[in-house]
Amino acid sequence: RNTLCLVASSDGRDDSVSMNQQADLFASLLSANESVKHALRPGRHAWLQLISGKLRVNDDLIEAGDGWSTSEAGDLVVSAVEDAHFLLFDLA
Numbered sequence: 001r002n003t004l005c006l007v008a009s010s011d012g013r014d015d016s017v018s019m020n021q022q023a024d025l026f027a028s029l030l031s032a033n034e035s036v037k038h039a040l041r042p043g044r045h046a047w048l049q050l051i052s053g054k055l056r057v058n059d060d061l062i063e064a065g066d067g068w069s070t071s072e073a074g075d076l077v078v079s080a081v082e083d084a085h086f087l088l089f090d091l092a
Contacts, residue, residue, distance in 0.1 A: 002034045004088065022092035030055070030080035038088060042073040045091045053084025 008025040012018030016025075028036060030053070040046050048057055048068045055061070056079045057068045070076070078086070 001029045002031055002036070004028050004036050004038060024090040026088040026090070028078070028084075028086055028088070030078070030084045030086070032080050032082045035077060035079040038076045038078070038090070040070070040073050040076055040090065043092070044073070045069065045071045046076055047089040047091065048076075048078070049087045049089075051085040051087065053086075054081040055079065055084050055086065056081055 004026040005028060006014045006016045006024060007027050008017040008019045010019065010022050026038070030036065038046070046069060050062050050064055050066050050068070052064045054063050058077055060068060061081065062068050
């Protein structure tokens, strides 16, 4: 809870499941008013899928069922407006 948990990666690091893709998959359960950051490197793309709750991703407000994406390098700041469950894909 209140962190990004690496679930799957191309190299199986940090006890994640190894997959044959240049991607990292994170899962998180965020409590209301909590935030996490993810640094998106140049040349990478992010897709966030909100399963439940309400989030602010950088300056955008999203609700359960919404997806959000960017290809801009830099910090993604994910803040829970209410308790939220989401997946974050960091893609090549």
